[in-house]
Amino acid sequence: MSEAVMQVFRGNREGGSPVEFRVPITPGMVVLDALHHIQGHQAPDLAVRWNCKAGKCGSCSAEVNGRPRLTCKTRMDALPTDQPITVNPMKTFPVIKDLVTDVSWNYEVNKKIPAFKPKAGTDWKMYQEDIDRVQEFRKCIECFLCQDVCHVLRDHDKKEFAGPRFMVRTAALEMHPLDSADRIPLVKKELGIGYCNITKCCTEVCPEEIHITDNAIIPLKERVVDEFYDPIAKLVRKITGAK
């Protein structure tokens, strides 16, 4: 049985460093399996978040060989074996311990977004073609990998920008065929959409393959432009009642 060398970050808010572990490789093994093996046999206090181990809950996010990934969906046999596999916590968020980071900021941002507000007197008829786009957004498992990779949050620490995840959530609400609230001023101001310069890094790391930039952020940017910088379009919308 072959062995992998893992370099796993160990530390806390004060600091830390990579620690090396050797783990036997089994067929189909994923990085999370390796972390569990370390917990079970070498370091029982290694802090790792995980839940479903099936790519459905978005808990086990980390940076494997420098790339933001779900560790439960990262196959060991897809990584080069001639060098150690590095596993680090998400850089954008403060470390609590080892691979566990403080993601509470995301939950605070989320509270700023007004919930779904149905149109008055609707008969709740909706057609599949009208909800396909929104269902794409609702696939989001809140792994926060898009937040982690976003350079506005990661490198510039501009927490005035809500980040890709909350652009996706807002887009889902704005494009819900029966929603009646207007979140475009919020998108412009409190959520800071102007900070995004559409480098599409978020789209690249999304494990749910949501087209974050093309389908959520750019259309929201267009709505901001329409609402704030195009008075004629705004007038037309007011008259026709379109959102």
Next chain:
Amino acid sequence: MSDRFETHEHDVLIIGAGGAGLRAAIEALAHGAKVGVVCKSLLGKAHTVMAEGGIAAAMANVDSADGWIPHFRDTMRGGKMLNNWRMAQLHAQESIDRVKELEQWGALFDRTSDGNILQRAFGGHTFKRLCHVGDRTGLEMIRTLQDRGVEMGVDVYMECTITKLLKDGDRIAGAFGYWREQGRFVQFKAKSVIICTGGIGKSWKITSNSWECTGDGMALAYDAGAELLDMEFVQFHPTGMVWPPGVQGILVTEAVRGEGGLLTNKLGERFMQKYDPKKMELSTRDVVARSIYTEVKEGRGSEHGGAFLDISHKPAEYVKQKLPSMYHQFKELADVDITKQPMEVGPTCHYMMGGIRVEAETAQTTVPGLFAAGEAAAGLHGANRLGGNSLSDLVVFGRRAGLAAAEHAKKVSAPNIDASEIERAEREMLAPFDQSAGESPYAVHRDLQDMMQSLVGIFRVEDDLKTALAELDKLKERATKVRVEGSRMFNPGWHLARDLQCMLTVSEAVTRSALARKESRGAHSRIDYPGLDEQWGKQNNITKREGETMMLKQVARPPLPDDLKKILDE
């Protein structure tokens, strides 16, 4: 009341933030209660998120002949008549409104061509009944409930584990636990407590359940003197992944069969013909799980010890649209393209039909002020749960529990917390740090899982169950001596040392109940008692704590009223 710890006060404290816990919170908030929700993980990560196939509700959007009566009948028949009939009735009647409500809170279910909620076929359901969002229905549900709860201003205590329920005399007074992050202790004072902690799958080696499913709520309630009901009924889902080893047990949704997937053995035979020629692949889960198990055991299994499940006869685009997460799961984890190749599947420990005994209308347990809903509670599903009836269970009885708990809180005075109970809870939690020579909790957990898998699995027999009880005694002894390394700060080894206690309690309850029930019914299959027994069909197993001893007794199943009896006779 001890002031050494951080203290929070609520009218209603809810333990668990899955579908049942969040629905309970929403209802209690709507009735003016001050509500707190405690959960072991981050909000939105509870096991509900993994539910795939759909939520059962007789909306009759696709099959117009459906209604609560056929849904009630299917649920009772699927549960081999051991269900609490009143729960089954309320569930069938109320699930329709609960689904509509989810839509009104922003959930987007797949649609019919005329703009209504689409419904799909599922095992044991006479009509197309499961409202769904591809194969990620649970995610849609939890996100909808989470958003609703946040909008209403619910207080959520994330990554916090409850280790003890506190009592004031006979009644509930609150709960004690620790913050996973820093390891600090915390106490909650509450007039009502609702347990929504889900299942117990982590006691078995092959399971679809997450690390959270360690039977906490059932063990907490049992310790607090509540009764557990029908603990022998553990559902093994017929289709978990079997290869590669790392993914063993991960769920393959029943929606694959609902959408037309076929089960075959290595000879290419559609073996369900032998076991249930009428319903075939859409037979109930207990039957399909036993059939696959039998095929493998008799040498007709696949290369890695499973059966083949094939959906590749459907158009590739259709498969990707209706089963997107299955497509990705197999492609990424098993190098299998399900639009072209069959999947290899086998039984995986999935769901607990048994659990905390509750009153049907109010979800109240036998302890005043203590309520339970969702998988942690028992009664609705009887001896076997139908697919899709779990998500509906969560919202129907989550709502009822939230309502009853809020009403209860209005009627009672503030409870007192007994400082000596807190001190004992604290001592118990810190004990593993004082062990210098004990073994790792992970080692004890592995042995528990291996033992339950081999001795208290799909097929059971008296000798195995007796051996299991003896093994449990040894494991309990070992668990009292486990050693924890490191500090209290986010220490999974320490967390497991505590969860292990809960798993041992529920494992013992399952084993004792399984040993007592000398018949085969639904998910409980005894090799030594292969048939249904008339007397056992009339009674439920109750597990209760007497001092330090686990006591088992049988109570008569409540008699069916004539109108419902007539429905079932049709």
